Amino acid sequence: MAHLSVGYAAVLARHGFDAAVLHSGRLQKRSSFDDQYWPLRAVPHFQHWAPLAWPDCAVVFEPGRRPLLVRLRTVDFWEQPAEPEADFWLQAFDVRDVADAGGVRDALPSGQRIAFVGDDDERRVDWGLDAHARDAATIRALDALRTTKTPYEIACLAEANRRAAGGHRAVRDAFLAGGVSELDLHLTFLRATAQDDSETPYKNIVAVGRNAAVLHHIAYGRRPDAGGATSLLLDAGATCLGYAADVTRTWTRGSGAAAAAFGGLVAGVDAMQRRLCDQVERGPSFETLHDACHVALTHLLADIGVLRRGSLSVEGALAAGVSRAFLPHGLGHSLGLQVHDVGCALRPPRPDNPWLRATVDIAPGHVFTIEPGVYFIESLLAPLRVGPVAGALDWALVDALAPFGGVRIEDDVVVPADPLARARNLTREQFDDAGGPV
Numbered sequence: 304m305a306h307l308s309v310g311y312a313a314v315l316a317r318h319g320f321d322a323a324v325l326h327s328g329r330l331q332k333r334s335s336f337d338d339q340y341w342p343l344r345a346v347p348h349f350q351h352w353a354p355l356a357w358p359d360c361a362v363v364f365e366p367g368r369r370p371l372l373v374r375l376r377t378v379d380f381w382e383q384p385a386e387p388e389a390d391f392w393l394q395a396f397d398v399r400d401v402a403d404a405g406g407v408r409d410a411l412p413s414g415q416r417i418a419f420v421g422d423d424d425e426r427r428v429d430w431g432l433d434a435h436a437r438d439a440a441t442i443r444a445l446d447a448l449r450t451t452k453t454p455y456e457i458a459c460l461a462e463a464n465r466r467a468a469g470g471h472r473a474v475r476d477a478f479l480a481g482g483v484s485e486l487d488l489h490l491t492f493l494r495a496t497a498q499d500d501s502e503t504p505y506k507n508i509v510a511v512g513r514n515a516a517v518l519h520h521i522a523y524g525r526r527p528d529a530g531g532a533t534s535l536l537l538d539a540g541a542t543c544l545g546y547a548a549d550v551t552r553t554w555t556r557g558s559g560a561a562a563a564a565f566g567g568l569v570a571g572v573d574a575m576q577r578r579l580c581d582q583v584e585r586g587p588s589f590e591t592l593h594d595a596c597h598v599a600l601t602h603l604l605a606d607i608g609v610l611r612r613g614s615l616s617v618e619g620a621l622a623a624g625v626s627r628a629f630l631p632h633g634l635g636h637s638l639g640l641q642v643h644d645v646g647c648a649l650r651p652p653r654p655d656n657p658w659l660r661a662t663v664d665i666a667p668g669h670v671f672t673i674e675p676g677v678y679f680i681e682s683l684l685a686p687l688r689v690g691p692v693a694g695a696l697d698w699a700l701v702d703a704l705a706p707f708g709g710v711r712i713e714d715d716v717v718v719p720a721d722p723l724a725r726a727r728n729l730t731r732e733q734f735d736d737a738g739g740p741v
């Protein structure tokens with residue numbers, strides 16, 4: 304908290320503010336035709352101070368004073384927000400509980416240059432703050448305070464990974480036993496991690512077989528699988544005090560040549576992913592690592608026979624976009640209070656890396672996901688099938704692997720301060736299971 308106070312004081316001074324008022328967020332209606340609301344997704348800047356997901360609360364920060372937490376505790380016999388999972392952090396605050404929105408406004412400072420930190424402009428107006436209070440440059444500077452994680456934040460991310468790992472183990476076992484639907488597996492994850500669906504850091508991706516080629520497959524199948532050779536891609540996380548784990552594993556099941564070949568692909572992506580995690584070090588830009596991933600993937604495609612040996616050089620395959628047809632998304636992204644965290648994509652990626660979410664020069668304390676994959680997405684493969692390098696690919700093998708959808712392996716890694724040390728892998732230290740044939 305002292306660290307945060309120093310950072311906020313410097314940003315406010317630089318941008319001409321005397322204080323900051325942070326809004327926890329407002330409940331969003333599920334439909335304007337009804338009076339039901341989504342659970343609150345708190346404003347991450349507010350959560351940076353206070354892991355509290357209650358609507359319309361405020362943190363007031365004034366340099367040199369203890370931060371003030373204004374909690375809106377309405378008397379409501381319909382619902383009450385959940386208690387936070389811990390309350391040790393309250394010691395750092397002066398806390399004022401108020402019973403209505405007017406009470407929140409009365410508790411806020413006035414007559415100073417105040418920065419409003421939140422995404423709800425109506426609330427800014429309600430709270431009597433003028434339009435200058437909402438300043439994009441100030442928000443960007445506050446975002447930058449979240450790029451480098453403190454030991455406390457890394458401990459939260461590690462705990463989130465421990466929780467997610469338990470869910471992955473339970474889902475793996477249920478999938479390998481067979482006879483379950485994607486929805487069953489999703490519910491298995493929620494039960495094993497004691498999370499409600501709205502509490503997971505992002506919607507679980509649970510994709511059996513061909514569905515793994517839909518990168519964000521969340522329309523879960525209801526029918527139990529009929530057994531036989533197939534795959535499961537599970538991208539599912541957990542949180543600790545607002546901090547997210549983002550973890551993906553891919554498992555295969557069953558026998559036969561295609562299952563064995565897909566198992567080999569999973570093992571190959573796993574080995575490549577481990578090497579990429581070991582290359583996470585201070586200095587180069589994240590985009591350099593993303594480029595290295597495409598070189599490694601091109602070699603992997605040749606190793607498993609998708610790219611015919613001797614048909615095309617690595618450079619030729621890269622220039623023809625072969626690896627990009629199998630891996631359209633970025634190698635990873637920054638991780639913290641947001642699953643796609645702030646501060647690491649201040650410059651846009653090169654045009655040939657359109658979906659890359661992190662371009663920053665890698666520095667100690669940054670936390671990234673490393674999540675290479677290989678997918679059989681027909682809309683991306685179709686141009687290759689008829690293009691100038693079509694003959695360099697074994698399309699019979701591609702078509703045999705396509706029913707398995709794809710593979711992604713994703714860990715959360717911390718960039719070490721020591722240039723000779725390996726990056727800390729928060730996921731593997733909890734869960735060293737990458738899938739592969741069983």
Ligand SMILES: [Mn+2]
Pocket residue numbers: 549636672674713
């Ligand atoms: Mn991710």
